[in-house]
Amino acid sequence: MDHTVSNPLLVPLDNPLLICFSHLRWDFVFQRPQHLMTRAAADYTVVFFEEPVFETVPSPLLRRKTVAPGLEVTTPILPHLVSGIEVDRAIAILLENLVAGIEHDHLVTWYYTPMALKFTTALHEDVCVYDCMDELSAFKNAPPELTRLEEQLFSKADVVFTGGMSLYESKRTRHHSVYAFPSSIDTAHFHQARRPQADPADQQTIAHPRVGFFGVIDERFDIDLMARTVAAMPTVQFVTIGPVVKIDPATLPAGPNIHWLGAKRYAELPRYMAGWDVGWMPFALNDATRYISPTKTPEFLAGGLPVVSTAIVDVVQTYGRRGLVEIADTGSMPAALSTALCKGCSETARVDAFLSEMSWDSTWSAMQDLLKSAKVLRLPKFSRMVDHV
Incomplete structure (x- = not known):
């Protein structure tokens, strides 16, 4: 159109x-x-x-x-x-x-x-x-x-x-x-994550493989899903970046493979992403997420990351049906992340062709x-x- x-x-x-x-x-x-x-x-x-x-x-x-x-x-x-x-x-x-x-x-x-x-x-x-x-x-x-x-x-x-x-x-x-x-998407900005580079200081000691998320942590973030997923994948490190708002930080999951790094500047995000193996979007499926169109979806893809998400409608229709993002539910999330970790980003050419229109x-x-x-x-x-x- x-x-x-x-x-x-x-x-x-x-x-x-x-x-x-x-x-x-x-x-x-x-x-x-x-x-x-x-x-x-x-x-x-x-x-x-x-x-x-x-x-x-x-x-x-x-x-x-x-x-x-x-x-x-x-x-x-x-x-x-x-x-x-x-x-x-x-x-x-x-x-x-x-x-x-x-x-x-x-x-x-x-x-x-x-x-x-x-x-x-x-x-x-x-x-x-x-x-x-x-x-x-x-x-x-x-x-x-x-x-x-x-x-x-x-x-x-x-x-x-x-x-x-x-x-x-x-x-x-x-x-x-x-x-x-x-x-x-600002493609050039997030393409920086595809270059080999040193980890930021607060990420250097975190082992691999790493699953990463950045964004606001609020009622749209599925805390229970995260807790179950990290417990099912004890050898995988989960890195989360962003401010915590409208929820009690004390309710956030804790454990040896969970790393809450706090809010970061937009300019810093590609450097953190460069050290991740998978980007994931553990959004809750509720009234607050029914109409969202997360900007991090194309940002993760532009950074060269395979992406796994819950079934957010706009993500499913725009990216999931094209095979650019893996869609998983609560029960299948660990398996979907494991597959993404093994597969890596194998759709780079198709991703870049799609993002070139945005x-x-x-x-x-x-x-x-x-x-x-x-x-x-x-x-x-x-x-x-x-x-x-």
Whole structure:
């Protein structure tokens, strides 16, 4: 299917501003918002607007830092005693002053969370984007008003993007202009893992063979599956990288062949992956994972690793059916990992051919075409899909 939108009415913009409202902090884990906003900064002045932080300050203020050319991260800092509706009003005032202070002739608002609608009603954007990367209402501790606010965001948005094909199928009837942009890949970055190199210091003493995972460890990570698998494979070392959130670290499995190395920078990941023998994705099959499209799937493959995953729908349909990722359930996981360890990455040519059709650069380019079209037309469009798989 088409990856771009052709429109003879597209016109260049002299001074466009894009404000991205995110529930994920810039420095948390480098993923979809960071990939896209970094590329957007070549076309826009980009402000990545985070959720507030409460500190001992006399009055609300904005903490601003430049993280890349044309891209700044802005965080509202609020006094501890501010609460409830006062929070939203304080953020709204800070945001209005911020926008007024940035010279621009065109404003794009880009939402990752519908919750931002609580403080953005005074903005007059030229284009509104809802980039729905996850089904947030299914996550642990989701705000009760999230579903209602998402319905408002569907009414407000000019265009809706989804982070995977399952999300596309779920959302496509709720808006007139929905496009699927599944997780993509910075191939050159993860190709670094294919080169022989020294282990990072905290991985040097871990024996082989190694099965590795990186990502957020939360309710989507199947702790019970990991415990059973590592117990069944005592000679295999399991290396896990990433922050632990929304679950008690004390509940994580422990043992001589389990290694929790904590969060690492995006730039460090290929070096750790270079020392792994298999990448695995032990996701739980629950409401929080029903619509995910894990970015680590193409990242593991680009790093030259054989990959074993639980039956996440988007992973099965995009990678499993093509034989690029082995799909296993609780009972078959040890056998699937053992096979992958023996087989190694034997599908490199097919993997590379498949990944050559994917990139964050091409994803942003297609999104940018849609933004320009929405700016000029601002007319209802037929729902369609941009298929990168």
